Amino acid sequence: MNFGWIDPNLLRDFQAEGTDAYRLCTIEHGWVERFGSDVLISFKTVLARERLLEELQTWADSVGFHVRRVFARFISRESERREPPALIVGDPNESLQTIATEWYLRFGIDFGTGYSSGLFLDQRENRRYVRQFAPRRLLNCFAYTCSFSICAACNGASTLNIDLSKKYLTRGRENFALNNLSTIDHRFITDDVRSVLPRLARRGEKFDVIILDPPTFSRSPRGKTFQVQHDFVSLLISALAVAERDAHVLVSTNCSALSERALEVMARYCLKKTGRAATFHRPLPLPDFPPRTGASSVWLALR
Numbered sequence: 001m002n003f004g005w006i007d008p009n010l011l012r013d014f015q016a017e018g019t020d021a022y023r024l025c026t027i028e029h030g031w032v033e034r035f036g037s038d039v040l041i042s043f044k045t046v047l048a049r050e051r052l053l054e055e056l057q058t059w060a061d062s063v064g065f066h067v068r069r070v071f072a073r074f075i076s077r078e079s080e081r082r083e084p085p086a087l088i089v090g091d092p093n094e095s096l097q098t099i100a101t102e103w104y105l106r107f108g109i110d111f112g113t114g115y116s117s118g119l120f121l122d123q124r125e126n127r128r129y130v131r132q133f134a135p136r137r138l139l140n141c142f143a144y145t146c147s148f149s150i151c152a153a154c155n156g157a158s159t160l161n162i163d164l165s166k167k168y169l170t171r172g173r174e175n176f177a178l179n180n181l182s183t184i185d186h187r188f189i190t191d192d193v194r195s196v197l198p199r200l201a202r203r204g205e206k207f208d209v210i211i212l213d214p215p216t217f218s219r220s221p222r223g224k225t226f227q228v229q230h231d232f233v234s235l236l237i238s239a240l241a242v243a244e245r246d247a248h249v250l251v252s253t254n255c256s257a258l259s260e261r262a263l264e265v266m267a268r269y270c271l272k273k274t275g276r277a278a279t280f281h282r283p284l285p286l287p288d289f290p291p292r293t294g295a296s297s298v299w300l301a302l303r
């Protein structure tokens with residue numbers, strides 16, 4: 001697989017739609033992403049890192065893109081070995097934070113505090129769906145920095161954001177502020193999604209859009225593990241209990257073992273178990289991601 005650098009026409013399309021966060025290049029052992037005027041190289045081998053860094057300069061000059069800074073991070077299979085990106089080109093005295101935009105919405109990016117910088121670019125098309133659906137009540141499970149909620153809130157939705165990490169939810173609140181959105185109609189719960197969903201069901205809460213984009217593996221502070229291949233079924237079943245009759249539910253994962261076909265099979269099983277029915281819809285492919293390099297996603301339209 002050698003997709004290379006994106007077409008300059010695509011760059012112009014992104015600019016015209018108010019987006020400056022997207023993937024610039026994909027090669028076999030690495031890729032390059034743009035976040036505003038900063039660039040992040042993700043690499044699996046030193047050779048890939050060197051090649052991407054060298055090509056970046058030539059490519060950026062050829063399309064007239066002024067790169068402010070370049071960060072690089074090693075893609076490790078073991079999550080314990082995942083480190084924040086390192087600054088390899090640019091002023092080390094500048095703040096490690098910046099702002100990226102997607103359809104004129106603003107998202108805080110932080111290259112200094114974790115392995116991921118704040119916005120998952122392969123969810124762009126799913127965020128667009130959320131904006132299009134214009135939900136009244138969005139349930140954002142595994143909310144991270146609440147990017148899906150920003151897309152719903154900008155169209156008037158109230159949102160409920162659940163994440164194990166208080167730090168990420170704080171960044172989520174900051175994303176609301178960055179977009180001049182009040183958080184009055186929005187709730188932020190620091191807890192395990194699997195404990196919160198049954199509580200919401202007992203209270204009779206219902207949502208018209210539900211986001212399920214869990215990590216491949218996680219461990220809660222109480223030591224309870226989540227393994228996507230094992231736990232997605234029970235997660236979706238609990239989520240269906242709080243879904244409106246005609247809700248849209250996103251089922252997504254970046255676990256490479258779970259294809260869209262596998263997600264559909266799993267979702268059909270859950271629908272059957274809960275006596276619900278739905279049509280399935282796969283998001284449009286992203287123009288900056290080669291096939292099978294982003295998350296696998298399926299939307300369920302309940303009926």
Ligand SMILES: C[S@@+](CC[C@H](N)C(=O)[O-])C[C@H]1O[C@@H](n2cnc3c(N)ncnc32)[C@H](O)[C@@H]1O
Binds near residue numbers: 141145146164194
């Ligand atoms: C893959 S990220 C989600 C990305 C998010 N959907 C987005 O596109 O911005 C996974 C998130 O799930 C959170 N998380 C992991 N296990 C969790 C659990 N059991 N309950 C709640 N949150 C969890 C992590 O803290 C992290 O923020």
